[in-house]
Amino acid sequence: MSQAQAGILQPLPPLSRYLAFSLEPDSDVAAGLAVLQGLVDGDRSVAGIGLAPVSALGRKVAGLKPFPPLAGPGVDIPSTPVALWLWLRGDDRGELLHRARRLEAALAPVFRLEESIDGFKHAGGRDLSGYEDGTENPEGEAALAAAIAADGSSFVAVQRWVHNFKHFEAMQPEERDDCIGRRRSDNEELDDAPASAHVKRTAQESFSPEAFVLRRSMPWVEGKDAGLMFVAFGHSVDAFQAQMRRMVGLEDGIVDALFRFTRPVTGTYLWCPPVKDGRLDLSALLGKA
Numbered sequence: 001m002s003q004a005q006a007g008i009l010q011p012l013p014p015l016s017r018y019l020a021f022s023l024e025p026d027s028d029v030a031a032g033l034a035v036l037q038g039l040v041d042g043d044r045s046v047a048g049i050g051l052a053p054v055s056a057l058g059r060k061v062a063g064l065k066p067f068p069p070l071a072g073p074g075v076d077i078p079s080t081p082v083a084l085w086l087w088l089r090g091d092d093r094g095e096l097l098h099r100a101r102r103l104e105a106a107l108a109p110v111f112r113l114e115e116s117i118d119g120f121k122h123a124g125g126r127d128l129s130g131y132e133d134g135t136e137n138p139e140g141e142a143a144l145a146a147a148i149a150a151d152g153s154s155f156v157a158v159q160r161w162v163h164n165f166k167h168f169e170a171m172q173p174e175e176r177d178d179c180i181g182r183r184r185s186d187n188e189e190l191d192d193a194p195a196s197a198h199v200k201r202t203a204q205e206s207f208s209p210e211a212f213v214l215r216r217s218m219p220w221v222e223g224k225d226a227g228l229m230f231v232a233f234g235h236s237v238d239a240f241q242a243q244m245r246r247m248v249g250l251e252d253g254i255v256d257a258l259f260r261f262t263r264p265v266t267g268t269y270l271w272c273p274p275v276k277d278g279r280l281d282l283s284a285l286l287g288k289a
């Protein structure tokens with residue numbers, strides 16, 4: 001029986017390294033995926049596969065689609081396709097670096113490393129704005145139901161957001177709480193939050209059908225830039241897409257107040273294959289093992 005990649009369902013690690021690869025032209029995609037199978041267990045390292053390798057093999061993965069660029073009043077959501085995404089989970093930055101280098105070297109004939117970003121857990125699970133992130137995440141059976149399809153596959157939406165701390169710090173504490181819809185001091189939800197508040201925009205039960213996702217986001221920092229690596233797993237990409245459309249105001253013209261201090265600079269959807277006998281189950285792409 002195939003199962004989900006274990007790292008998807010586990011609590012956040014202290015540290016992460018996110019690797020985004022493109023596909024080398026004219027390369028042997030099946031050979032590259034076979035290398036991946038030998039190196040990625042789905043637990044310490046989680047893999048997501050984009051459309052390019054799937055279509056290069058002449059295959060289809062039902063539910064895997066391009067990430068749509070969106071535009072709302074004053075906001076743009078970029079789409080930046082990725083052929084292979086690896087989420088390295090760990091607790092030692094040096095070990096993560098060396099694991100990443102081994103993967104980069106082994107995959108190099110087929111997958112070219114385009115971006116490598118280090119993530120970390122901050123203040124017990126807060127975004128760099130200081131707000132607790134993940135409070136309304138489904139847990140246990142509900143997390144499985146939200147994130148994992150019947151065959152053990154999952155889909156992930158990955159977006160790197162860059163925070164503008166100057167803008168954030170220029171706001172009064174009450175304005176900041178109104179952006180999120182929760183109080184930073186005690187994480188209480190605000191009864192009188194404006195319609196633009198992030199938790200009002202994304203309230204998972206308020207969509208029809210309900211739009212539950214399993215968020216596994218972490219702060220990142222690179223030189224002088226920092227923000228949130230937003231990572232949301234779903235049994236399909238539909239719940240994420242419904243939330244994103246509402247955030248940019250495509251439902252009612254109201255834009256999520258988060259955009260007052262942060263913007264996404266990347267955006268992609270990937271398919272996270274299931275695991276069978278401790279290895280990624282790529283039979284959907286490579287034929288039966």
Ligand code: HEM
Pocket residue numbers: 127129131132133134135136137159161180182198199202203204205213228230232240243244247258262
């Ligand atoms: C920099 C970007 C973002 C930041 C800083 C952020 C932060 C937060 C915070 C602080 C909460 C409240 C606590 C919690 O329930 O986790 C929250 C809730 C939530 N966020 Fe975000 N978020 C970001 C982007 C997104 C995006 C892009 C989506 C989806 C398109 C999203 C979906 C959600 C959902 C579904 C909830 C829970 C809503 C509920 O059911 O109450 N977030 N976020």
